[in-house]
Amino acid sequence: MINRVNNMPTVSVFADIDSELNTASAVVKDVEKRWLSELTLRFPDMTYSIEGEVKNAGITQSSMRRAMLLGMVGIFLLLALQFQSYVEPLIVMVSIPFAMIGVILGHFIMGINFSMPSLMGFISLAGIVVNDSILLVQFVKRRVREGLSVHDAAAQASHDRFRAVVLTSVTTIAGMTPLLFETSLQAQILIPLATSIVFGILASTCLVLLVLPCLYSILEDFGVAKPYHSHHGTDSVSVVNEHGIEGNVKA
Incomplete structure (x- = not known):
């Protein structure tokens, strides 16, 4: 059985990642670098897209x-x-x-x-x-x-x-x-x-x-x-004179 998307034959590859050994993003980057880049050179008409956790993570991060x-x-x-x-x-x-x-x-x-x-x-x-x-x-x-x-x-x-x-x-x-x-x-x-x-x-x-x-x-x-x-460019200082009267002096 050949699956088609927009009349183009497609192949879907699924994988589970052991989180104790690696991460999905690291595996995808390695696959893109080591395999997908070579495949696109050998088959120029081939296109691919990364789905699943990595795609959703990119949307969430943005x-x-x-x-x-x-x-x-x-x-x-x-x-x-x-x-x-x-x-x-x-x-x-x-x-x-x-x-x-x-x-x-x-x-x-x-x-x-x-x-x-x-x-x-x-x-x-x-x-x-x-x-x-x-x-x-x-x-x-x-x-x-x-x-x-x-x-x-x-x-x-x-x-x-x-x-x-x-x-x-x-x-x-x-x-x-x-x-x-x-x-x-x-x-x-x-x-x-x-x-x-x-x-x-x-x-x-x-x-x-x-x-x-x-x-x-x-x-x-x-x-x-x-x-x-200071407000209005002045500082207010409290002063008490010898008669015990308190007042404010602006500087």
């Missing part, structure tokens, strides 16, 4: 990339509205690429391949890891408002907010860690997602505590980061 881009834009706009600055949201969002370092190392340590659930975990990290950065940036802004220089406030930020930042991350890591060691068949699909979240948060937390204050100071040296702007 959709998730668009979703992540929209999420990043949304985070930036919300932070810009909160901080009334276009630079400080970028300082906060620098924690997102830091998380990717942990995602890659986590998959290497756990010995698992980067898959679609792994990508989903990284995308979800975009809204999680910025929390630690927001804590530090808010602290710097408040200390500068109280009179400290930007360099002193940035240096003090990681020290004074260390407990709050670490507890924020540790609670999430503690809740997700048991899933990493789950052995049931139903949980196997979630292990890459949990790996991305746990190791992404861990790496981002460590790097944010070290790098973000330094980045803030560097940008301030260039006159880009301005954590406190």
Whole structure:
């Protein structure tokens, strides 16, 4: 029996992949490189298409990339509205690429391949890891408002907010860690997602505590980061005279 599609004779090849030894995308790439390229040279009229898991994965990845881009834009706009600055949201969002370092190392340590659930975990990290950065940036802004220089406030930020930042991350890591060691068949699909979240948060937390204050100071040296702007170009200072009468002096 000869199957035809659009009056063209077709041959369908099916295969199952042992996920412990290889991945579907790696097998397809190898087949395209070693076999299909040679066949198209020998038979110029032959055409082929990759279907199944690999095709669906490509569609899903493009959709998730668009979703992540929209999420990043949304985070930036919300932070810009909160901080009334276009630079400080970028300082906060620098924690997102830091998380990717942990995602890659986590998959290497756990010995698992980067898959679609792994990508989903990284995308979800975009809204999680910025929390630690927001804590530090808010602290710097408040200390500068109280009179400290930007360099002193940035240096003090990681020290004074260390407990709050670490507890924020540790609670999430503690809740997700048991899933990493789950052995049931139903949980196997979630292990890459949990790996991305746990190791992404861990790496981002460590790097944010070290790098973000330094980045803030560097940008301030260039006159880009301005954590406190007085209203109408004036600063108000409270003064009490010898008669005990309090007043405000504008500078």
